[in-house]
Amino acid sequence: MGKVAKPKKHRHKRHYTFMIISGDSDGSTKRLHLNHFKTQLLAYTCFAIALAIICYIIYTAITINTLREIELEQKASIEALLSENDELSTANDKLQTENEQLSAAINKRIEDEHVVAEEAEALAVPSGFPLSGTASMTSAVDDTNSTSITEITDENKDTATGNPIVVFSAGEGSNVIASGSGTVTTVTSDAKFGYVISIDHGNGYVSIYRNSGNPLVSEGAVIDKGDILFVVDENNTSLGYQIKQDDNYIDPVTLIEING
Numbered sequence: 001m002g003k004v005a006k007p008k009k010h011r012h013k014r015h016y017t018f019m020i021i022s023g024d025s026d027g028s029t030k031r032l033h034l035n036h037f038k039t040q041l042l043a044y045t046c047f048a049i050a051l052a053i054i055c056y057i058i059y060t061a062i063t064i065n066t067l068r069e070i071e072l073e074q075k076a077s078i079e080a081l082l083s084e085n086d087e088l089s090t091a092n093d094k095l096q097t098e099n100e101q102l103s104a105a106i107n108k109r110i111e112d113e114h115v116v117a118e119e120a121e122a123l124a125v126p127s128g129f130p131l132s133g134t135a136s137m138t139s140a141v142d143d144t145n146s147t148s149i150t151e152i153t154d155e156n157k158d159t160a161t162g163n164p165i166v167v168f169s170a171g172e173g174s175n176v177i178a179s180g181s182g183t184v185t186t187v188t189s190d191a192k193f194g195y196v197i198s199i200d201h202g203n204g205y206v207s208i209y210r211n212s213g214n215p216l217v218s219e220g221a222v223i224d225k226g227d228i229l230f231v232v233d234e235n236n237t238s239l240g241y242q243i244k245q246d247d248n249y250i251d252p253v254t255l256i257e258i259n260g
Contacts, residue, residue: 123225126180126207127255130241133174138167163249168239176230176239179207184221193240197229210240
């Protein structure tokens with residue numbers, strides 16, 4: 001027997017119809033006929049568009065959230081920087097105040113040192129009275145070739161020669177004192193008065209004290225104005241006082257404080 005041929009199945013093409021109904025008063029209806037392929041293409045396109053929109057929305061949300069986090073971090077960083085700036089400003093104000101105080105202290109110290117230096121310079125000038133008590137005073141000259149002191153009088157003031165000297169007659173119990181601060185350079189014997197003490201005041205001045213008492217200072221001693229050089233008793237009431245300026249003798253009366 002021969003084979004019986006089976007009838008062939010025919011694939012029916014699917015068609016889709018989309019109806020668009022107008023809202024106009026005429027009530028017209030429009031139909032759009034799409035085959036299966038076009039319908040699938042339209043569906044896939046709509047799906048892709050919907051997926052893209054969803055992805056864009058998700059991306060936008062993530063971006064906004066990230067930007068918000070960045071904004072919060074920036075705000076926190078700005079607040080931290082502002083706080084640090086306030087602390088630095090406070091520290092700077094404190095340092096400025098300390099600097100002003102230090103500058104004032106330095107200026108005050110410089111001023112004090114300047115005053116002290118001026119006072120020390122003034123004390124180094126042998127302008128003080130060389131005795132602790134009152135005494136009579138006679139101007140004279142000391143000729144190194146003579147064995148005695150020549151008192152200046154009206155008669156010999158133009159002819160007397162020698163180094164100027166002031167001779168004091170002091171009372172017992174008074175002291176011969178340094179007329180200025182300085183360093184004792186010599187303590188030697190003196191043929192006319194007994195002993196001589198020389199004090200270098202470090203500014204070109206040298207004061208010389210000639211007395212027959214016992215010297216109370218030694219060479220090299222650093223002394224202050226008013227320090228005792230001799231104690232005056234009944235045997236050494238006479239004091240010869242001289243001043244050198246730049247190695248030249250000057251009249252002590254021009255420098256001495258008579259009311260000292």
